[in-house]
Amino acid sequence: MTIRKANSSDIIEIVEIHMNRFHNFFLTSLGSSFLRIFYKAFLKSPGILLVLEDEGEVKGFVAGTRDNRGFYKKIVKNNFLSFFLIGIKLLFAKPASLLRVGYKIIKSDKNSIIFAELLSIASKKNKRGYGKLLLKGFESEVNNYNPDLLPVALTTDYDENEKAVRFYRDSGYVVLEVFESFRGRKMYRFIKYFNNI
Numbered sequence: 001m002t003i004r005k006a007n008s009s010d011i012i013e014i015v016e017i018h019m020n021r022f023h024n025f026f027l028t029s030l031g032s033s034f035l036r037i038f039y040k041a042f043l044k045s046p047g048i049l050l051v052l053e054d055e056g057e058v059k060g061f062v063a064g065t066r067d068n069r070g071f072y073k074k075i076v077k078n079n080f081l082s083f084f085l086i087g088i089k090l091l092f093a094k095p096a097s098l099l100r101v102g103y104k105i106i107k108s109d110k111n112s113i114i115f116a117e118l119l120s121i122a123s124k125k126n127k128r129g130y131g132k133l134l135l136k137g138f139e140s141e142v143n144n145y146n147p148d149l150l151p152v153a154l155t156t157d158y159d160e161n162e163k164a165v166r167f168y169r170d171s172g173y174v175v176l177e178v179f180e181s182f183r184g185r186k187m188y189r190f191i192k193y194f195n196n197i
């Protein structure tokens, strides 16, 4: 099993894994065209996009940012034309979802704590060790260029999500806060500090 930086030829596979593993998630509802633009944006700094290969194929991915400050604004700015065109498409097909994207962008700027952020992680099959390796790979990638030793944070559902919650706790993450996201969806924010390494 190896972890490597993703490149543009991995995007289709990453989107397929996302579509299969993130049912009932808002981003999934925006469709694979949106997700292709979304994940492609992580190929540029401060984005991080890694894939795990096993038996000669991509079995999972992890996406995030080295620094949460203004991240969504940066990726939209860096990929303005693609997001503008998909935004027009969404405006006609799913106008309410555009509002939610805007809410997410504005909300993400309001965090008072600075951290590296894991935004998406998925493996094709559970319990093969892919998830833990991807998480470790993400943390190493953050720590390779992390002079300020920023912690890594992530959000995950509070309800009916015991397995993922255990996965993060077992990997050294602690609850920073419980908060309500869009339409009152209860979420955990987990954090892991690296000050002692």
Ligand SMILES: CC(C)(COP(=O)(O)OP(=O)(O)OC[C@H]1O[C@@H](n2cnc3c(N)ncnc32)[C@H](O)[C@@H]1OP(=O)(O)O)[C@@H](O)C(=O)NCCC(=O)NCCS
Residues within 6 Å of the ligand: 021, 022, 121, 122, 123, 124, 125, 126, 127, 128, 129, 130, 131, 132, 133, 155, 156, 157, 163, 164, 166, 167
């Ligand atoms: C969360 C996820 C990435 C874990 O990946 P994984 O490949 O199963 O991880 P590992 O094989 O390294 O297993 C790590 C631990 O997580 C547990 N786990 C986490 N989510 C699980 C799930 N949905 N089903 C079964 N086990 C799960 C495993 O039991 C395992 O525990 P163990 O070490 O005590 O055996 C994977 O379940 C997944 O892709 N889920 C769908 C997408 C998702 O929910 N992502 C996280 C959203 S915040």
